[in-house]
Amino acid sequence: MIKSIYAITIVIIAMTLIGCSTKKSAATKELNNPAEKLKTHQEVDIDFLQENNVQLAKPQLMIDSILFKKSATITIGLDLEDVIIRYTINGGTPHLYSHPIQIMETAVLTITAEKSGYKSSAISDIQIIKVPNKKINATVTLAQNPSENYPGNGAQSLMDLEQGTLNFKENNEWLGFQNDEIDVNISFNDPTRLKSLYCSLLIDHGAWIFQPKEIQIWNKDQMVGNKTFLTPIKQMDAALKIIPIDILEGTYSDLIVRIINRDSIPHWHPGAGTPPWLFIDEIIVTW
Amino acid sequence: MIRRKFITDLSLMTLAGFASNNLLGSNVEDYKDVIIGHNSHRYKVDLNWGALDSKQFPVNDCHEMVQDSQGRIVLLTNHTQNNVIIYDKKGELIEVWGTEYPGAHGLTLNVEDGQDILYIADNQRHEIIKTTIDGKLIKKFPCPDIKEYKEDNQYIPTETAIANNGDVYVADGYGLQHILHYNSDGQLLNVFGGRGDGPEHFDNAHGICIDNRSGEETLLITARTQNKLKRFSMDGQLINVIDLPGAYICRPVIHGDDLYMATIWSGDGKPNTGFVSILDKNDILISAPGGSTPTYTDGQLQSMYQTMKIFQHPHDVCIDDDENLYVAQWNSGKSYPIKLYRV
Numbered sequence: 001m002i003k004s005i006y007a008i009t010i011v012i013i014a015m016t017l018i019g020c021s022t023k024k025s026a027a028t029k030e031l032n033n034p035a036e037k038l039k040t041h042q043e044v045d046i047d048f049l050q051e052n053n054v055q056l057a058k059p060q061l062m063i064d065s066i067l068f069k070k071s072a073t074i075t076i077g078l079d080l081e082d083v084i085i086r087y088t089i090n091g092g093t094p095h096l097y098s099h100p101i102q103i104m105e106t107a108v109l110t111i112t113a114e115k116s117g118y119k120s121s122a123i124s125d126i127q128i129i130k131v132p133n134k135k136i137n138a139t140v141t142l143a144q145n146p147s148e149n150y151p152g153n154g155a156q157s158l159m160d161l162e163q164g165t166l167n168f169k170e171n172n173e174w175l176g177f178q179n180d181e182i183d184v185n186i187s188f189n190d191p192t193r194l195k196s197l198y199c200s201l202l203i204d205h206g207a208w209i210f211q212p213k214e215i216q217i218w219n220k221d222q223m224v225g226n227k228t229f230l231t232p233i234k235q236m237d238a239a240l241k242i243i244p245i246d247i248l249e250g251t252y253s254d255l256i257v258r259i260i261n262r263d264s265i266p267h268w269h270p271g272a273g274t275p276p277w278l279f280i281d282e283i284i285v286t287w
Numbered sequence: 288m289i290r291r292k293f294i295t296d297l298s299l300m301t302l303a304g305f306a307s308n309n310l311l312g313s314n315v316e317d318y319k320d321v322i323i324g325h326n327s328h329r330y331k332v333d334l335n336w337g338a339l340d341s342k343q344f345p346v347n348d349c350h351e352m353v354q355d356s357q358g359r360i361v362l363l364t365n366h367t368q369n370n371v372i373i374y375d376k377k378g379e380l381i382e383v384w385g386t387e388y389p390g391a392h393g394l395t396l397n398v399e400d401g402q403d404i405l406y407i408a409d410n411q412r413h414e415i416i417k418t419t420i421d422g423k424l425i426k427k428f429p430c431p432d433i434k435e436y437k438e439d440n441q442y443i444p445t446e447t448a449i450a451n452n453g454d455v456y457v458a459d460g461y462g463l464q465h466i467l468h469y470n471s472d473g474q475l476l477n478v479f480g481g482r483g484d485g486p487e488h489f490d491n492a493h494g495i496c497i498d499n500r501s502g503e504e505t506l507l508i509t510a511r512t513q514n515k516l517k518r519f520s521m522d523g524q525l526i527n528v529i530d531l532p533g534a535y536i537c538r539p540v541i542h543g544d545d546l547y548m549a550t551i552w553s554g555d556g557k558p559n560t561g562f563v564s565i566l567d568k569n570d571i572l573i574s575a576p577g578g579s580t581p582t583y584t585d586g587q588l589q590s591m592y593q594t595m596k597i598f599q600h601p602h603d604v605c606i607d608d609d610e611n612l613y614v615a616q617w618n619s620g621k622s623y624p625i626k627l628y629r630v
Contacts, residue, residue, distance in 0.1 A: 046628070048320040049332035055596040060554070079579035080594050117319055118595075206558050238557050 055119040059085055059111055066242070067131050067161055067284065068103075074128070075100045078113045078121070087111045106130045106286065127242035129198055129284055131161055136192060136285055142175075143183035150176025150279065158184060158283050174202055174279045176209075177261070184257040184283060194285050195249040197225065199257065202279035204238035205269060210262055210276040217247050218256040224248040234268055242284075257283055322630060323597065325581065328545070328565045328574035329630050330612060332597060336626035337362070337378040337613075344369055344383060349615035349624055351394035351538065352605035355403045355420055360605060360613055362624060363394040363407065370407075371422060376607055378626065384422040388412070393446035393494075393538075394603075396420075399453070406447040410461050413439045415447055428457065431467055431475050446538055448495045450504055450521060456495055458508060464489040466508060468523065479523030480508070486517070487525040494538025494548075500568050507539040509548070516548075516570075529570045533591035534578075536564060542606035544568045549601035549614060553578060554592040561601040562593050563614060563627075576612075576627060577601075598625070 062075040076085050076097050085097035088110045101109075106129045113121040142155040152175035153160075197217060202209055210232055217225035225247030247255075261278050265271040320331045337360075346364040353361050355373075359381055362372045370385030385391070390411025397404050403420040415428035430442035445460030453471030458480075466489075468477040480489050491511040498507050498518070505526060506519040516529040516536060535552040546566040553560045562578030572581035572588055577597045582589045599619035604612050612627040 046331075046333050047335055048628075049334055049597065051319040051321050054321050057560070057593045057596055060592055078594055079592075 051117040052119070056080065056083070056113045056115055056121040058121045058124045059113045061111065061124060061126060063126070063128065066126065066128050067282075068128065069131060069133055070104075072103045072128050073100050074103065074109065074126075076111055080113075080115055082115060084114045085111065086114065103128050104130075127198070127244065129242065129286065131284060131286060135161060137189035138192075139187045139189070140283075141185045141187075143185065144177065144179045144181070146175040146177050150174055152176075152281065155184070158280065159186070159285075161282070161284070173281045175281065177259075177278045177280075178275045179278075180261055180263075182259040182261070182278065182280075184259070186255045186257065186283070186285075188253055188255075191251045191253045192285070193249075193251045194247060194255075196286055197245050197247055197255075197257070198282075198284040198286070199243045199245065199259070199280060200282035200284070201241045201243060202238070202281070203232075203241050204279075205232070205234065206238065208265060208269075208271050208274075208277050209238075209279050210265065211241065211243075212259045212278055213262045214260040215243065215245055216258040216260065217245060218258060219248075219250075219252055219254065222248075224250070224252075224255075231262075231266055255285075321595075321597070323595065323627070324563075324565070324576035325574040328576070330576055330627035331630055333378075333626040333628065335378075337372075337374050337623040339372070339380060339623060341621065344372060344380065346372070346621055346623060348602065348617040349619075349622070350392050350617065351603040352613050352615045352624060353394055353396040353405075354605055354607050355396060356398060357403075358608060360607065361394065361396070361405070361420075362615060363388075363391045365389060365391045365411075371405075376609065376611070382421075388416070393444065393458075395447045395449060397449040406449065406455070408444040408446055408457070410443045410445060413442045413444070415444055415455075415457055426473060428455065428469065428473055431478070433475070433478060435463055435465065435478070435481075445492070446494045448497050448506065450497055451499070454521075456497075456506060458492045458495040460489075460491055460493040460511075464492050466492065466495065466506075466519070466523065468521075477523050479519070486528050487519075489513075489517075494536070496539045496541055498539075498541055498546075500541065500544060507541075507546070509536045509539060511535050511537060511551070529566075530588060531564065531572065531591065532588060534564050534572075534575075535561075537602050540604055540606065542610075545573075546570075547604045547606055547612070549604045550575075550578070550591075551600045551602055551617060554590070559596070559599045560593040561598040561616075562591070563598070563601055563604055563612065564591070 059076050059078040064073050086094045087097055088094050089107050108127050111124045140155045140159050152173050203211055211229050214228045216223055225245050227245045262276050264273045265276045322329050324330050345366050345368055347366045349364050351363045355361055360374045367386050367389055369383035370388040370391045372383050373381045388409050390409040392410045393408030395406040405418045407416045413430055417426040430436050430439040436442050441462055443461035444457050446458045448456045455469045457467040459465045464480055464482045465478050466480040469475055489510045490513050492508055493511040494509040496507050498505050504521055508517050514531050514534050518526040533553050534550045536548040536550050540547045548564045550564045551561050563576040565574040567573050575581055579592050579594050600617045601614045602617040603615045606612055610629045614625045
């Protein structure tokens, strides 16, 4: 890092002109005496923070709805001069962002901000899901009750398509669990043709909320889909994660979404060894 | 602004080759110091200020800082090996004291009979402790004996403010959200605020200060979770509410004509999204070091957010007599304060 010199007290400019100012005086003891302070030329070597050591924050995303029926509009911004925002849709070619993006189909967007001389932002990603025009009629029950403190709006609200807000701190939609296993039973009123399902989870390590070890989808005695998760690495930011799970294409009357919680919080966390929390607010089934 | 003028002159001199001893180093072009903030309040950043041997002089949360009459910078941390760490402005250690403040949170300095006096709000001891500048106990303000508080541990004070007449105001910011008004003897005179849905109520009444910029004293109190700053008369009547959407403001600090507030989170309150908020005497946000440009549309401030990852969780700011800023941070890897040099 480049050393810079920064003069921080009142000095007589003439002293500087004749070059007697490079001496570094320790003025600490003289601070009590205003007269001394005036005479003292304090100078400090400061390693000012350099641009190339600073990372940009993640860009701000504004989405009309992450669960949409026809289309969703995404506005992206980071208020810095000459900032460049790039995004990809489903991992495709990066695009330069210039105006709000309209999305017509289920997609994952990844977004970064760049600025010359600075470290680029971390990658933001967001899953946006096209949901059926008609709400799927189903009865949802839970084999285990959520924590008294985080009951959300009950089991049925897991499929009301009313949720999915990013402002999870400001709503109480989340069902919180500390169980080893959570079984969500879904009984469709009419047999429904399906090939995928999404679980909307909250990840907030600071609040001891983690992703599960595995999510399994069962139909009677057959597992028709599953997803496993690695031991989570330290993640500073809280995030809403919508986890897509492919299921065996077919027509179903009943499904069980079995969420298998991690045994304990990972070793790097202050809560290491204790049971983690699991927070879920929505299960979305789509064709 | 003598200081800034001087620095400008110094740079010009160097560029013109006046300084034969090459004061600014060999290549001015190499400099790309980050500058944060907006309008009149822009700063360079020194992340290394005040760093000490963390075994000998550890910190947990760096909660609050003030400058004393001797020009020293006084830091309050909730590490009971040294609750108070006193630096000079360069960040060199002068002294430490304090081992009895496990919940050391609020630090206010008031000059009484010519002496610097500290008021420490301890949210684990559930009381305010008044001390001399070198840590000798003067007085305690315990949990108030009123019906609202059934147990002492409902009282979790976060901050104090001292009026010209010596009256003491306490914000119960992590407790029942009351503002408690005492005379200097510790006699309770009034209680206002509290939880509720009205504009006069609080959610996290985290910080309080006395504003006498208009010539008349009023109280400024943060409602942190509500992203609002609320102005009250000294007898507890709400005067007005200043909206700061997206800014989770900790404590108001007045310096000169301006108001400074560490902003611990921004946007929708995600971790590690803090910045610093600076308002002018008309209560307009004029600069947000580390945050987005303050923009007013039809008189409404647009929601604020962090733009650069410099701060994690700023919890307090101290402005020294050189107009430089010190930023104390909560839950930020046990790091020492950050100094911002005004440019």
